[in-house]
Amino acid sequence: MPQRRSRTPARAAGWAALYLTIALGPLILSLIQLDPGRGFWVNLSVAAGFVGLSLMGLQFVLAAHTVRTARVFGLDLLLRFHRQITWLIALLIFAHPIILFLWDPRFLALLDVAHAPARARFAVVSVVLLAVLIVTSIWRRRLHIRYAVWQVMHSVLATLIVVTALVHVLLIGYYVDEPWEKALWVCYSLAFVSIGVWVRIVRPILRWRRxxxxxxxxxxxxxxxxxxxxxxxxxxxxxxxxxxxxxxxxxxxxxxxxxxxxxxxxxxxxxxxxxxxxxxxxxxxxxxxxxxxxxxxxxxxxxxxxxxxxxxxxxxxxxxxxxxxxxxxxxxx
Ligand SMILES: Cc1cc2nc3c(=O)[nH]c(=O)nc-3n(C[C@H](O)[C@H](O)[C@H](O)COP(=O)(O)OP(=O)(O)OC[C@H]3O[C@@H](n4cnc5c(N)ncnc54)[C@H](O)[C@@H]3O)c2cc1C
The missing domain is CATH 2.40.30.10 (Translation factors)
Structure with a gap:
């Protein structure tokens, strides 16, 4: 049987570059809106949150069994990367509020969900759900969660984390005021919705035919x-x-x-x-x-x-x- 080389370095580099561009894309938003009143630490915190959010969105792509990327890297490698990059995502997303709390303890008041504004409540929900997702993934067996149940839970939690985080960004509004900023977030959101449609609707229909x-x-x-x-x-x-x-x-x-x-x-x-x-x-x-x-x-x-x-x-x-x-x-x- 002829040898087939699928791990072509050029294609792998292309996909890696695209991944990095999408992951770091929202950084432009936090860098362009450098308001002297907000300062370095707020911008650093926002940058961590933005990159964490886009990496979280990209997790759907890694887990989506997308044929092209799987052919280049192998699905096993993609799924391992999907699991390991979660640590970086958690670090960035948890760093986002922690930097704010350390920089100005008055931000701690936002944790009082009963009185905090909606934008803070969505952020708290998103971070808590991320913690639940991580705990239930690492200790699934110890928590006696059946794999099938965990799989559904994992998808639902991941979707809710991204949606609540996006609502948090939109409600803050500061980084999505300009039309091009709105367009960027709309593109991101549409891309993630398209992946969902592809994975949950189109591919099952193809599987039904075959x-x-x-x-x-x-x-x-x-x-x-x-x-x-x-x-x-x-x-x-x-x-x-x-x-x-x-x-x-x-x-x-x-x-x-x-x-x-x-x-x-x-x-x-x-x-x-x-x-x-x-x-x-x-x-x-x-x-x-x-x-x-x-x-x-x-x-x-x-x-x-x-x-x-x-x-x-x-x-x-x-x-x-x-x-x-x-x-x-x-x-x-
Ligand atoms: C790449 C790969 C190839 C495999 N090939 C074989 C094979 O040829 N023959 C074979 O007998 N087994 C194989 N397995 C293992 C097999 O997939 C699991 O034993 C099976 O899915 C368990 O299903 P269950 O509902 O009976 O699991 P349960 O009794 O509910 O769980 C047993 C364990 O199997 C794992 N598991 C359960 N469901 C899944 C799932 N949907 N996806 C991944 N892991 C799951 C979990 O770690 C779980 O703790 C393979 C696994 C992988 C990852």
């Missing part, structure tokens, strides 16, 4: 099962059909609607050289995976993928040694 059905369920060792799927309409995948590379995985959701929030990732355990039918070998845990041995033949499956960068086709070397543990790992054949 849905699969269960054609076999086989028992494996230690309670694991292998399910085999075939496309309901093979023509929907175009002349080349469905393709994946050994080592990749897909998110699947069985039955119901393609708009479901919870998809589960599984590695392809069938050969990449005959992708007309795909197989996943699944070990039972407590949730969805425990139901896999009882799946009925003909059940509809929505498949989001293929994803994953850990493939021989995407990495250049004279030879490879793979050391793997777990279920569903497939050698290249």
């Amino acid at each position: 849905r699969w059905r269960v054609v076999a369920v086989e028992n494996e060792a230690a309670g694991s099962s292998t399910i085999e799927l075939e496309p309901v309409d093979p023509r929907s995948f175009g002349p080349r059909g469905f393709e994946f590379e050994a080592g990749q995985y897909a998110w699947i959701h069985v039955g119901g609607s393609p708009f479901a929030m919870t998809y589960h990732p599984f590695s392809f355990s069938s050969s990449a050289q005959s992708p007309g039918r795909v197989r996943f070998t699944i070990k039972p845990e407590q949730g969805f995976t425990a139901t896999v041995p009882d799946l009925s033949l003909g059940s509809v499956v929505y498949l989001d993928g293929p994803w994953g960068h850990l493939t021989m086709e995407r990495n250049d070397a004279n030879g490879f040694v793979f050391i793997a543990a777990g279920v569903g790992v497939r050698p290249r054949c």
